[in-house]
Amino acid sequence: MSKSKYGVADISVPSDQLEHIEMSDLFPLPPPYDKLEDQPRWQKIKEESRQNTESSLDDTLAVGIPKPKSEAEADKYVAAFLEGMRKLFTKENNWTFLQPLLLTMEHCAKCQTCSEACPVFEASGGKEIYRPTYRSEVMRRIFYKYLKPGGKFFNTLKHGDIELNWTTVARLAELSYRCTLCRRCAQTCPIGVDNGLVSHELRKLFSQELGIAAKELHEKGSVLQLKVGSSTGMNPLVVKDNMEFIDEDTSERTGMNIKTPWDKEGADVLLIHNAGEIMAWPENPGAFAVLFEAAGISWTMSSDLVGYDAINYGLWYDDVQFARVALKHVQIAKKLKVKKIIMGECGHAHKALMVVADRILTAETNIPRESSMTFLEELLNSGRIKFDPSKNDFPVTLHDPCNMVRLMGIVEPQRRILRALAPQFREMHPNGVYNYCCGGGSGFAIMSPYNFRDWRVAVSGRKKLQQILNAFKDEPPEVNKYLCAPCSNCKGQIRDIFEYYGVWEKSRINYGGLVELMVNAMVDIKGPYIEWGMH
């Protein structure tokens, strides 16, 4: 049962803070992470930040909207919010998601079946604001009271009351960034209502109408990517320079001569990585290059602006930014005359370009797109590379990135590879399409403003850590173990969780992608490819 005393309508009532989390509220982790006193403390939001930003939702801040300077300014925001909401329900402005949004707004039975499926709600000890239906119910009540015909009295009676004021708007903006959009809740809804979609649509409303979004997704994300080529800040020269370094390092580690091909017109495959890999996990693009070269694939990378970064953060908050980035990707593929685009190990990039963008691509921009999971399995089965699974004879488990698995149905190729190349592979539970999010979904993995990192590690990532630890619970702590996470954002979140709790030091669990394991098992490389340790 929820300990929270407030209800849906209380989101409109000004107070210092609507919800507060104590460490003791969070469910206990398996040993040796179970002692409360050993767990890292949360940083508090600085007093100065509290004074300048709207921080009355909970103990953290993801967006950090500046407080309005006057009542008139607050009223302007409220009016803009309502106008944005009106636009969400018109086909001219929101043909992209109008039908599913209408279905979700009009048919929730309020049975709360979805609540237990949400890892954030569960980890928080049942804090009401994190219940998947909470923000949906706020939005639903605003929708009926302020936008639907039938009068305020009648609709309030029918759907419940809510007051739309600055407090509601400011808290909703933050609250739309307390959901990882993993859509586990939607999966359990007997009617098919999608509370994850509500978070998505709220973020969109704030971004597209009010210009409010998480900085890491917008200013430092899609805007930067469209301007300089990558949200990592790498321009084409820098990315080529970095890849050259990776090629040299990979050649040295494997004994192979690796040279990444750039802008090769007519290549069979255009490989697009999440550029974060190049910066943070160079062994991943290195491993791709090793496998592709060893198998004799005709492939290329692109040094065109945006063409070397598969990231598309618009997927999580803004349809227009999403479309701009997706179109760049396909235009580059078209220019290079490749047969297909292969998505690197990045879940959201998979879903963005292969699934969601599918219905904005017409005629010649509809370039075939394929998952690296599928492509790698085909490569394994082709027999063009010799593998020795005994080189991977250590405990391995697999994390299923939500975007690639639950939201795309790419479940088995990566498993078949692991079963073939990792003798000690075991599943975590639940897995596949019923997996738990890493806690870094929807952009959280790259968001660390104020003390948000503490929240996403301790709360939204808690369930995943529990799963990982349980998957290896029968292994001695001193044995090296490998968590295979074929997604850049998931790896970013897992890195932060592991650092926060000292998982490498206490449990010797390393994390990395799928291709690293494949290269590690290759007969023709000179030494082990996987480097054990926290990195």
Place this chain on the structure above:
Amino acid sequence: MTLLYALSYFTIVVSILALARRFIKIAAAPAHLRWDLYPVAHEGTKSAYGGSYFEDTDWWKEKPKQNKINQLTVMIPEILFLQGLWEHNRKIWLWSFLMHHGVYWCAGMAALSILLAFLQLLNAGSTSFTDIIYILVSVTGTIGFAAGSLGALGMLGLRFFDDKMRRYSSFAVYFNLFFLLAIFVAGLVNLFAGADIFRQTAGFFQALLGLGYIGYTPGVVVFLTLAVLFVLYLPFTHMTHFFTKYFTYHSVRWNDEPNLPGGKLEQQIGEYLQYKPTWSARHIGADGTKNWSEIAVSEVPKDVKK
């Protein structure tokens, strides 16, 4: 009874129009961006583990096949046994199951009663056949009243006593449950009071077809009035999920139709891309004259912070 007959005709017209309007509003909405959620039941053997055609090399070379039988193996248990609730919310399953079955069986009773009325109107069907139908009306009705009463009462109890359900239950949620409970209980009371509710209900439909029927008892009139009012009210509530659920599954969760070059979908998308959005944020650059196509290939205005 004239008033009730008038109300019934009015209800038939209004309900059909309201349901049609709702159906058209949803069905006519643009084909949205894909928002699949796996497992997708028509994925054939892959659906057992939640897989999709994206697991296949060069998946776009063949139009993905849909396994409709597989789809039925998910839909039928969901409709008949509320499989989703059984799996994810066992606590409310029994009551919800009973309540839904109350509605199903009562709907069956109404359908059979209408059949009887038509047989009467057309002077068709042997006496033994209509007797069998009448027995079926009695059986379905009795099961419906009993299951519905228990289920609606149980759901009300949950709404009152379960903290998380109470927090989110508006007046309308209770009203709907009380309404359903009232109908089911009215049916049961008539049954226990010895009123020939099924004969009278069948007679009511005969009367609506213009055959005339006068033998109502007050209790059955109450029951029929409540039932007619409920049918009138239903299209304006979330209870329309009995048909909109089709869309949440087939148009959203399971809608994995790829946009293949030259297809109908591509043509529709071409039309949507001509819409002119009016979003106000600076970075969108929507000035009311540009359409989605133009905006999607435009640069982010320079004065938007990077």
